[in-house]
Amino acid sequence: MPKLSLEDLARMREEARRTTLLREGAGRVKITVHMGTCGIAAGARQVMDAVLGEVEQRGLVDVLVVSSGCAGLCSREPMATVEVTGEAPVKYVELNPQKVKEVFATHVVGGAIAEPYALALGSERTL
Amino acid sequence: MPYRAHMMVCAGTGCVANRSLEVRDALQSEIEKRGLGEQVQVVTTGCNGFCGVGPLLVVQPEGIFYQQLTPKQLPLLVEEHFVKGRPVPKLMYQPPEAAAPVPKMGDIPFFGRQRLIALRNRGLIDPEKIGDYIARDGYAALVKVLTEMTPDEVIEEIKSAGLRGRGGAGFITGVKWEKVRQAEETPKYIICNGDEGDPGAFMDRSIFESDPHSVLEGMLIGAYAMGARQGVVYIRNEYPLAVQRIHIAIEQAREHGLLGEEILGKDFSFDVSVTRGAGAFVCGEETALIASVEGRLGDPRSRPPYPAQEGLLGKPTCINNVETWANVSPIILQGAKWYSEIGTGNSKGTKVFSLVGKINNTGLVEVPMGITLRELIYDIGGGIPDGKKFKAVQTGGPSGGCIPAGLMDVPLLYEDRGGKRTADDFLDLPIDFESLTGVGSMMGSGGLVVMDEDTCMVDVSRYFLAFTQDESCGACTPCREGTQLMLDILTKITEGRGTHDDIRALEEIAWVVKQTSLCGLGKTAPNPVLTTLRYFRDEYISHIDKRKCPARVCRELNTYRIDPVICVEKGHGCGVCKRECPEDAIFGEKKTAHRVDDNLCRKCGVCVDVCHFNAVIVE
DSSP states (O other): OOOOOHHHHHHHHHHHHHHHGGGGTOOSEEEEEEOSHHHHHHTHHHHHHHHHHHHHHHTOSSEEEEEEOOOSOGGGOSOEEEEETTSOOEEEOSOOHHHHHHHIIIIIITOSOOGGGEEEESOOOOO | OOOSEEEEEEOSHHHHHTTHHHHHHHHHHHHHHTTOTTTEEEEEESOOSOGGGOSOEEEETTTEEEOSOOGGGHHHHIIIIIISOOOOGGGBBOOTTOSSOBOBGGGSHHHHTOOOSTTTTTTTSOTTOHHHHHHTTTTHHHHHHHHHOOHHHHHHHHHHHTOBOTTSSOOBHHHHHHHHHHOOSSSOEEEEEEOOOSTTOOHHHHHHHHOHHHHHHHHHHHHHHHTOSEEEEEEETTOHHHHHHHHHHHHHHHHTTSSBSSGGGSSOOBEEEEEEEOOOGGGGSHHHHHHHHTTSOOOOOOSSSOTTTSOGGGSOEEEEEHHHHHTHHHHHHHOHHHHHTSEETTEESEEEEEEEESOSSOEEEEEETTOBHHIIIIIITOOOGGGOOEEEEEESGGGSEEEEGGGTTSBBOSOSSSSOOOHHHHHHSOSSHHHHHHHOBOOOSSEEEEEETTOOHHHHHHHHHHHHHHHOOOSSHHHHHHHHHHHHHHHHHHTTOOOHHHHHHHHHHHHHHHHHOSSHHHHHTTHHHHHHHHHOHHHHHIIIIIOOOTTSOOGGGOOEEEOHHHHHHTTTTOOHHHHHOTTOOEEOOTTSOOEEOTTTOOOOOHHHHHOTTOOEEEO
């Protein structure tokens, strides 16, 4: 390997940072794909693949993708929750890879809620 | 494709010993079996710190903390957590008095109370990948000093940060660097002292294992500031994983041109070699360490001249502890002001402690200076197991002392009224509690051995003396003869043959050894004796006057008795003790009470261990 210059080191840092950011649990947007039995049966796996694919394709470094269990509205799976830091979480229902693309363009990158697929703002109160 | 989860498997020595590598491999194959290999990444990290409950797994970005894993549990874990998205509570950690397991690492008090500077990357990077270190601002401090700072500015920054040597003595790091910089002789050398020898201490090992590049970067910055071209990492050969990881780190740094000639294209060259120590305790002393690096017998010599004047090969040399080096980069990046706001008075920053002994949460913790023992032992350490009473904590290993429970609320500092404070100074303080509370207790290198009511302080003091006596190099008379004499007296007392004259002799010899020994080993070896005599004198007196060990540890002083009621009513005179007694000192028939014959009993204690009904009473 050739010796690093200052610029090489900075570039290396940026590239490595993309993979390790996830470990710090901090990002601008957090996308939760609900992967309960109902979600998986309705196609949550494909939705998850599509979400990860979008993150990759768009080269996003500040988006965390996580999975969680059933969100409680099994009839409208696959569902995902998009949470921009500092804003209320938005739940999207009946997703498919095509809709995921639109949610990314409008909400994750665009910053506006992708209303046609949005169920509601916010989450239930716990405790 | 990016991953949606990283599974950080701890591969520190503690977890590896608990088979964490098998857990990692099983996890990897389970992930692949489930077709999740492209979504979930398994990462091997250095020590996570919570060694007591390993093998450990932290799932990021959620921060879910799994503990005490076995390969068998992994199919369940992968199916529930990664296929169905339901974290598995039964594999999580449950604090001793909590009602339910705590899922998130940050919510577990053990982690929540810590502040990580030296250990900033632990559990977050793969220590064998330089890219992981670089991603977390690794080598950014080196870039900063090479492009924006003069060597004098670097030294000024370290000085005003108030960083002090983390090896135990607490010398101001910036001042040491300045002395080496000002020395006229060349070449100059810098050394990383990784000869961690205190029983129960593993701070340095853990830093090498979890973040070796942080040590190298600290040394690079030091080398730039002091004008050194060559550095040495001195590390115990009995730390195989640490040795392996520092070698990998050095290789990677060389490949990337971060060690060698004209680093990052600048007029700055530096390289590092590794010297493995054979495990002699005295080699942690700087002059003995230098002798060992030079290939000579690890004998200390008198100072001055200090290594900053005449060190390795007679040239100016800067020796700093592993943890000290690991603190350098954050100070450069965040600034001296940031650092000096952490901690108190003249003790700045954080300190890494290895928390061991009779404590619920065994492990490695990093906390701000000035924390009290109570916070460390109860809030972070989770208290004493089995409802026992906290008695004392031994700090600083064989060179340190025992701090009694009564001083639990004293903040942990290096010092009180300016000037350097070491174990020695602590012992020179007035004995009364008020003045000690006012001035703080001592730090040591960071080993904290917690003891409960079942610990005999005379026995503890004998244990440490046996250690220092064994490790004494024999070069000077006070240490060579004094430690042997003290050990003999302590052994005599624990065997019930002590007299009051022995205590007087012990104190006198202790002071002589302390005042007249050549190096730090001898100067501090009497500390365990002196502190236990000060705070636990009644235990010594009990061993001498009553021939009793209050903690019932010293077997020679115990008598064994069988409670006839329990023996018959609960045990029906089962006779296990009689069968197992190697001296045939127990008599009795089946279904009747058994008894121990004192004249035949050799006090081995087997009867206590084998009785299912706790009928054997130790007095």
